[in-house]
Amino acid sequence: MTRFIFADLRRLWAGSLVVVLLIAFATALGVAVTLQERALRLGSARAADRFDLVVGAPGSETQLLLSSVFLQPSPLPLMSGDVLSKLAADPRVSWTAPVGFGDSFSGYPIVGTSTALATNLSAMSEGRVFSKASEAVIGAAVTLPLGYAVKPMHGTAGGETHTELAYRITGRLAPTGTSWDRAILVPIQAVWGLHGMDAYGHEADEAHAENTAGDPAAGVPQDEAAHHDDPGHGEHAAIDPDAPLDEHWTAETPGLPAILVKPKTIADAYKLRQDYRGNGTLAVFPGEVLTNLYATLGDAKRVLSAVAVGAQILVAAAVLMVTVMHIGQRRRQIGALRAFGAPQSAVLMIVWLELFILIALGILLGFAIGYGAAMLLSAMFSGESGIVLPVGFIRDDVKSVIAIVLFSAVLALAPALLAYRQSPAAALRA
Amino acid sequence: MLSLDINSVSVSYSGLPTPVLDIASLSIEAGSRVAITGASGSGKSTLVHILTGLERCAAGGSIRWGGVDIAEMSERSRDRWRGAHIGLVMQDFHLFPGLSAVDNILLPARLSRAVKPGDPDRALMLLYAVGLCRADQTIETMSRGEMQRVAIARALLRKPGVLIADEPTASLDSDSGDAVARLLIDLSVSNESTLIVVSHDPRLTGRLERRITLSAGRIASDREHREKAA
Numbered sequence A: 001m002t003r004f005i006f007a008d009l010r011r012l013w014a015g016s017l018v019v020v021l022l023i024a025f026a027t028a029l030g031v032a033v034t035l036q037e038r039a040l041r042l043g044s045a046r047a048a049d050r051f052d053l054v055v056g057a058p059g060s061e062t063q064l065l066l067s068s069v070f071l072q073p074s075p076l077p078l079m080s081g082d083v084l085s086k087l088a089a090d091p092r093v094s095w096t097a098p099v100g101f102g103d104s105f106s107g108y109p110i111v112g113t114s115t116a117l118a119t120n121l122s123a124m125s126e127g128r129v130f131s132k133a134s135e136a137v138i139g140a141a142v143t144l145p146l147g148y149a150v151k152p153m154h155g156t157a158g159g160e161t162h163t164e165l166a167y168r169i170t171g172r173l174a175p176t177g178t179s180w181d182r183a184i185l186v187p188i189q190a191v192w193g194l195h196g197m198d199a200y201g202h203e204a205d206e207a208h209a210e211n212t213a214g215d216p217a218a219g220v221p222q223d224e225a226a227h228h229d230d231p232g233h234g235e236h237a238a239i240d241p242d243a244p245l246d247e248h249w250t251a252e253t254p255g256l257p258a259i260l261v262k263p264k265t266i267a268d269a270y271k272l273r274q275d276y277r278g279n280g281t282l283a284v285f286p287g288e289v290l291t292n293l294y295a296t297l298g299d300a301k302r303v304l305s306a307v308a309v310g311a312q313i314l315v316a317a318a319v320l321m322v323t324v325m326h327i328g329q330r331r332r333q334i335g336a337l338r339a340f341g342a343p344q345s346a347v348l349m350i351v352w353l354e355l356f357i358l359i360a361l362g363i364l365l366g367f368a369i370g371y372g373a374a375m376l377l378s379a380m381f382s383g384e385s386g387i388v389l390p391v392g393f394i395r396d397d398v399k400s401v402i403a404i405v406l407f408s409a410v411l412a413l414a415p416a417l418l419a420y421r422q423s424p425a426a427a428l429r430a
Numbered sequence B: 001m002l003s004l005d006i007n008s009v010s011v012s013y014s015g016l017p018t019p020v021l022d023i024a025s026l027s028i029e030a031g032s033r034v035a036i037t038g039a040s041g042s043g044k045s046t047l048v049h050i051l052t053g054l055e056r057c058a059a060g061g062s063i064r065w066g067g068v069d070i071a072e073m074s075e076r077s078r079d080r081w082r083g084a085h086i087g088l089v090m091q092d093f094h095l096f097p098g099l100s101a102v103d104n105i106l107l108p109a110r111l112s113r114a115v116k117p118g119d120p121d122r123a124l125m126l127l128y129a130v131g132l133c134r135a136d137q138t139i140e141t142m143s144r145g146e147m148q149r150v151a152i153a154r155a156l157l158r159k160p161g162v163l164i165a166d167e168p169t170a171s172l173d174s175d176s177g178d179a180v181a182r183l184l185i186d187l188s189v190s191n192e193s194t195l196i197v198v199s200h201d202p203r204l205t206g207r208l209e210r211r212i213t214l215s216a217g218r219i220a221s222d223r224e225h226r227e228k229a230a
């Protein structure tokens, strides 16, 4: 029987190949969409998981999340710098770190922060954490060597290059699977200095500090005007690259777009979020914001799934048509076998198996192609964002595979039953 | 060897005013060799289908092979009975391309799970008997005469009690037709099978001891000519 079936398939290899490929591509489409959606959800959730609590100025929670966790450039309003000193002193806080954005280097965002983040985000895979204003630590995905001089460019692309300061890379972090793998971490005091917000060391006038603290545009690269009109502009050249780190946060600390907070316990996390909502601050759980974001994106996912399902139905119809034609002539040929002594059940089995083998091969191949495509897409996405998208099958996928296989087994039964019921005399006359 | 007794067999198709086959009674002795002739459309193939149980006749008819009435059998038991007792040879072979000669001979038995230990050897022996020696040659590379000889070997594999052929030489050139005609008669004798051949071919019908002529589904004549028996 199997020898017969394989001889048959070999003889009609072109038709068989078309059927297998059609089914494979339909399956691959569905598999890729499912895997990619899942990978995006898991990957971003894992990336967000690294950060328990983010505090920013009141505004869009989504924007706060995108900027601080996913390092997407967007103008964030600033909150008063004393929030940082309050949080740092809070007994419920394990560690806290400021984040300040503004510059980039060859596509990598330069993030001003403190040693607290640089040491807690991930272990150092080589080198050491920055210890003075002009040193930098890079994420695992930044392809620059240690010792390299990073000349910060204002903004993300096409901005002017700051000539006052070049950071020297002193260490590299182990991979985290987050956007921070693509970040260049520098002491935040350097960022402040470059953007004329330095409240320390250079006796910056009170007026300036107050001004920046209340100005939503300051410290944000997009606002060129504010930058150039900044009375502190002249101080740029005064940055001392060898200035020691100053991580002693006070009420004088300049305004900040976001603060990352590691609470000691889950209960502390909820209390902190409660305490820092309102009164000039907005505290969010990144995971929660992400969940809300998915809820609003749910419709888009449904559209995507509908497209995939629609394509699959079309291909299923095409496959059915091809197979009905493909099996059609041989249904008679195989039916004639009964005249020579083969039982009816063998006729049913042959037609069914032949079709089922093709469909099963197609599904198998489709899963492989879909998996490969999802891996490829994830790799491309990771390259751009640093977020690792874990492509993988879950236990429930086994169920859907079984469902699909059962469905195709039933589908293959249709031409098999036609062959089964066909009169052998009619088959002989054909 | 099987004997045949059929009674009040009638086959009609909707849309046709008269039955395409209408035989009150017909008997064929076990081991005899019978030719069936008649004009095209006279019902010869229909008779073959009825005799082999591939088609059912109208209710009331009986088709007894060695005393067993196949008209009363279920579809499934008729399939099994046919596999065991009938060897069939058709005008256009119905062999399977992609398979070798010997695999084609064994195919129906394999599909019925009825292959006996000696069958592969018997297949080779039969192939040799029909004058072919390349057992592994695939069907599509063979000449039509060779194909028909493989079909004869296939029909004989399970030592059927009756060998039935429907115009076995009609699509062959005269030399191949001659060989096939001779093989059918010789092998039915050596395998002790009753032989029923539908044919217009005088080389074939002339060698058989009885000739039944059909006309419009009825038996028009039934003659024995023992003097010409092979």
Ligand SMILES: Nc1ncnc2c1ncn2[C@@H]1O[C@H](COP(=O)(O)OP(=O)(O)O)[C@@H](O)[C@H]1O
Binding pocket: B013, B016, B020, B038, B039, B040, B041, B042, B043, B044, B045, B046, B047
């Ligand atoms: N399935 C069918 N439906 C209608 N008519 C049929 C069918 N099968 C055969 N016939 C008719 O029955 C008659 C006998 O056919 P057949 O037995 O094949 O003739 P022969 O073999 O003697 O040439 C023909 O007229 C044919 O057209």
Ligand SMILES: [Mg+2]
Binding pocket: B044, B045, B046, B166
């Ligand atoms: Mg005919």
